[in-house]
Amino acid sequence: MRLPYCFLSFPYSVSFHRRSGVLWLLLLGMLSGLPLSQAERISEEQKPKLTVAPSAESLETAPDDAVDVQLYEGIPAERNWKFSPSKAARRYQIPQFAIKDLPKKYDANGMIVERTPPFLLEARSRVDLPPGKYELVIRSLNSSRFYMDDELLSETPFMNLNSSAHNPHHEVGKFDPDFLSRPAAHFEERVTIEIKNQKPVFTLYMIVGNKGRRAEVGELMVAIAPLGKNFRFLSPTESQPFTDGAWVKIIEQERKLRLTLDQRARKHRTRKDTEYWQARHQAIREWLQSQPSVKVPAATAGLPANNAIDHFLNATIKSEEVQPTQTLDDLAFLRKLALDTIGLVPSEAEIKRFLQDPPAKRRNLAIERYLKHPGWADHWVGYWQDVLAENPGMLKPTLNNTGPFRHFLYESFLDRKPFDRFVTELIMMEGSPYYGGSAGFGLATENDVPMAAKAHVLGTAFLAVEMKCARCHDAPYHDVKQADLFSLAALLKRGPQPVPASSSIPADTLSNRDMIVQVTLQPGSKVQPNWPFEQFIQPESSEEISSELSLQNLDNPEDTRQQLALMLTSPLNQRFSQVIVNRVWHRYFGRGIVEPIADWELSEPSHPELLDYLVREFQMSGYDLEHLARLVFQSEAYQRQASSDSKLTATFAAPTRRTMQAEQLLDSLFTAVGKTFDTEELNLDQDGRQKTELFLDLGTPRRAWGLVATSNDRDRPSLSLPKAQSLVDLLQAYGWRQSRPDPITVRETNPTPLQPMALAYGAAPNRVLDLSDQAEITDLCLEEQPLEQLVDRIFQRFLTRPATEEERSLFCDLLEEGYEDRIHSSAKAHPVKLFRSGTTWATHFDEKATQEVADYEDRVLQGDPPTARLNADWRARVEDMLWVLSNTPEFLFLP
């Protein structure tokens, strides 16, 4: 039997340093042989001891080439270690004892679900250390135990759960180039060990989260140092220094690892689902083959055509007698393509690769590369956040807020989910509402009829039926009654949907004779679940196609959400496919075949046969957006120069002139300068004391879509996130919405004077342009090369083309002076310095919090620290050049 506190077979001397801790005194008491009482001793012997400690088997199987992590769920909610974990729910391996975030948990539909806190995390590894004395540092947010073989070396206490905002400010460590700065609210323990000739197994346990609170891992880690030497992260293989810089790298490696692990997990979990959809799409293909196909017109003389799209368009271009614009040159095409697929300007490497391909093939090769790029998912998220009104609130959300189903969106597009499957999963509203499942779509805080709000969203998004007015009365200009919206809401609600008085118009308003608004549903009445749009599809009709599309064959035929999903996504519901095809078309041409995009009540398609053709292509491809995008990108029509002339754009003789969307602009700035997206962690509960439904952790985004309203409606300086706010300011100026209570498809893009100024003088863009040691352009400037080449390369990064003669001389003139002596060879890159804040929701009323954030805000306003490796005056002139290139309209407007 193992006795965790028995140190009889003590192979090495252990001494303990401690910062604080009654627990340690207790432990020491035990070490020094304080006797247990008689009663305690008996119960100790009679009951099998429940505790958490490495078993003999665990010690034997611990890997010596990685740290093995296992997660045990379903542990008792009491805050103690009196339990024995059973089977691990998840297992994976990492390079060192250092964890920031965990891989996600998924259900059988690949939907993100919550790991109910508390759960146990175990990390173990056999580490070969040269003999000698070592000091270890253990950091944990909540209670942890750290073992060397079967010896308990350290234990951290259970975290404070006082969630009030009146707690004292957390102390955080100061910056030290050789010792990782300390985050808020973490416990830190130090122990000294002596290694003789054994290869010990280290095991670290942590109890993550607390019942009803957010499951916050914090920063869990162990570092080790031979006495008197610098600490490094404890690892069987890698030896990363215990510094801010290394920790930033480790977090990034972990993020990449989690992406892979999560994707693999989803693939594995959804095998059965995938089979169903494959069979369904096969059946649809067979059915379509029995239907008449759409005839593609013959080529039009004198007008170039790359594919069927051009055949359809050229016919009208000819008959309308308009002159199409010129075909874009190769690099302009590449720029437009990259922005439309991955939302970024092309990198130097991408440009180089493109130019190496044979001219005749390079466009199509580039299309394939970008379609397969993971950035494809990033670029779609922002779009659907608008259309589906994704509206998470970080802090006590009460403004018609949803959950952060951005993660569901991102993963759906990353996994290239067929679109009908994506919509079905959205409508099912499953998984975790607060951690990113589609259940988050189902939330609408403080909304009197959440499901009516969702029905409205689905109507505009997937049927182009605008039911905004029908929320409270029959729509006067639309053929929609309030009952239609509410019957759709009832399908989502899985039962009768009552109409509250707050969703109606007061009777006294209606008495007026001039009133053309009608209320045919009385407040208090209940609307039954019912498919209201029989003009699009009859409920039973899909079963003609195949059994996969039969209402009777749903997992649960009684489930009205499943019924609704089927009715929406059935191939017989042509309207659904038409709307999606039109959305994709609009996105790439800046104008729809049907306008407006989200409301077709009074609209007719400009090119009905083309729409039919694309619908069939979409359905044949298995509802694949990528396929539609490929057809568009390959067409000559897409590859022509844009125009603002409506005579040209109405016939698609030219694509409509577009500017970058807000996210493209911000992400492209970071890409052009070569910096990592930089913001504070979007989480006001870093000490994990708050309730899950009141505070969201939106993490540290890597792309603009990951941002969120900074939510400082309270005007509390201590709650401000200055970097995030400055990014939000830029995005908002260019049409992004920090609050998305209602769905929109087309953002407002008319420029106000503040729009160009947000780019010219805004804190965020100027910070991005600062040549710090973390910018690729800084490295570019340090390379030995002719000045002309440097100018051309910077041009490529910003404008995807070399400079013209005139431009080259303009910028060479600017940079020539001091170019030869620009490098300070003795200077070193500044070490990476993390911003550590002791301010969380739980401490933000402390005056130190206000002071800390105010100081930080000042520092942020000063910009990123400039590199010392370049002459300051010359560096400032390069920054001038970057400013000019990012503020010229050529950067913003797509070719």
Place this chain on the structure above:
Amino acid sequence: MHRPTRRHFLHSASAAALAAPLGLSANMQNPLFAKEAASQVALGKAEHCIFLWLGGGVSQIDTWDPKRVTKDGLKDPGSAYPAIETAIQGEKICEHLSRTAPLLDRAAILRTVHHNAKDEHTAATNQMHTGRPVSGTITYPSLGSVVSHLRGSAGEGVPNYVLMAYPAPSRGPGFLGAKDGFVYLTETESGPKSLTRPQRVSDLQQARRLEMLHQMSKSYQQRHPADRQIENYLEASRQGFRLAGPEFMQAFQLDREPASLRESYGDEFGQRCLMARRLVERGVRFVEVTFNLNFVNGTGWDTHREGHHNQHLLIQSFDQAFSTLIQDLEEKQILDKTLIVMSSEFGRPASFDNAGGRGHQAQAFSVVLAGGGLRTGQVIGQTDELSRNIVSRPVSVPDLFSTIYATLGIPPEEELYDVERPVPVTDRGHPIAELLG
């Protein structure tokens, strides 16, 4: 194949009515909703509004609606401080508002404002900025955006709406769109965001940048002749740089004011009020000024627990700024055309929490209006002996908003347009007739 169809589009009953409004432009009358009979109150003539936002929830019983003083500040409910006489006969306010008290004839206290938004700052703040509960189908514009939209510009080369606060969604233009948004700053030192050049960029550098940008833009424009969108953007850019130029930026330079005046405005909140006056003088329609000096007592106006202990310092600081603002506007002869509003998301109860602070109370709280050509020197509405419940003359949030609009010459029945959908400026509010001529 199916086409987008118009299923029996025109219902017979509404067909005739439908035909006309569809083509209406946004600013034309629309018979969609029955309008209430035109309001009986005369519209005010105020041109500007300074909206003082005391976020957190001002304790009305400790400020504008004093009641009996608590014996122990813990178990015995009541005001925390004694009350003093004011320029309005028979009406008292808290002793820490001693500078405002003799000027109260220039103001009106609304003691019965109330709402039933969720007991949460964000929801209540949203309601007290938009005048409505949150909706999932439409994003309502804030007061400042509505005023900007309907009253337009009052001066050359200045924005309509300036915000000195964090730019939360509740303060935004909602469906009105970016043109009715705000220019914002969070404190008076570092200037308005996006209009203030980063300090690390020197004048020389900026001149160099603009010269090169001009060349690049010109050549881009030449390569894309007569492109309307590019022209619009470049025009917006020219306007933007003008806005960021010295003329308007001077409004933010408080050191151009006499030192004695700056001193009498007091701390950072006072300086913001002074800046608001400078902005109004230059033609800015609407200025929201937040009082968020939370370091004074920890919690700002959200005086739970220990936050209550230094509440009197907040009140004194407000008193100093508010009284100076009234006098300064009067002296500059712009008080009559400038409506000052002091508002908050809710009030606080007479009873105390277990640390001697106060919770939230939305069923009765005070808002103060001053200047604006109103019939000031009045108290509107009465609460019970502990300011818990309304006794007479309740003022709903829509009533409050329509009063503010009416003071600024905006008819309460005015409609805004979310594309073609008409939205009345308030949710059937009635202006307080006693205040308007």
